[in-house]
Amino acid sequence: MPRLKVVILxxxxxxxxxxxxxxxxxxPLVQARADRLELLAVGTNALATSAMLKxxxxxxxxxxxxxxxxxxxxxxxxxxxxIVLSGALHGEVSAAMARAVAESRARKILVPSVQCQVRIxxxxxxxxxxxxxxxxxxxxxxxxxxxx
Numbered sequence: 001m002p003r004l005k006v007v008i009l010x011x012x013x014x015x016x017x018x019x020x021x022x023x024x025x026x027x028p029l030v031q032a033r034a035d036r037l038e039l040l041a042v043g044t045n046a047l048a049t050s051a052m053l054k055x056x057x058x059x060x061x062x063x064x065x066x067x068x069x070x071x072x073x074x075x076x077x078x079x080x081x082x083i084v085l086s087g088a089l090h091g092e093v094s095a096a097m098a099r100a101v102a103e104s105r106a107r108k109i110l111v112p113s114v115q116c117q118v119r120i121x122x123x124x125x126x127x128x129x130x131x132x133x134x135x136x137x138x139x140x141x142x143x144x145x146x147x148x
Contacts, residue, residue: 003036004146006139007070009079009101011044011089014051016111019132020078021055029140033147042070044092067097074106076142078135081110081118109138 006024010017021041024030030037041052041060044067049060061070071077082088084102086095101108111131112120126134 002147003038004075004143005038005040005070005073006076006078006143007040007042007074007106008052008057009042009044009067009071009077009083010048010052011080011082011092012048014041014043014048016080016128016132017041017043017048018051018055019129020135021052021057023132023136024139025056027136027140029144030136033143036147037143040070040074042066044089044097064094064097068100071100071104071106074104075146076139077101077104077106077108078139079110081112081120083110084108085118107142109135109142111135 008017008020021039024039039058041049041057043049043052043060043062046062049062053060080089082093084098086093086098111128112118112123
């Protein structure tokens with residue numbers, strides 16, 4: 001039976017990543033397929049990784065090499081928009097990290113943030129929790145498409 005590798009990326013304190021992991025774990029469509037998912041927490045720093053692990057990720061890894069390694073064969077990547085912008089998250093995202101995420105064959109569902117100084121036309125201003133809900137809904141829909 002095929003398994004999907006879902007990578008949740010975050011930095012700084014890992015708050016968004018923690019929220020995404022918690023919400024994915026609770027989503028009924030995801031719960032019904034939990035045995036066919038590998039939910040990995042990958043942080044730019046140990047604090048972010050720890051927050052996501054405490055939220056229920058299956059495994060975790062930290063740092064540039066971990067991001068490069070896990071994005072290489074991920075099926076789905078979720079996290080803040082800054083993970084594809086070198087220098088984002090107060091300098092935590094290296095050029096190699098951003099490139100690894102951007103070049104990954106994975107479906108990417110990212111949360112816009114004004115903190116990375118990028119505005120995206122057509123995207124409404126929402127709270128981080130509203131964006132997290134939207135990310136999880138999109139991720140669950142994609143998981144169902146892939147796993148049935």
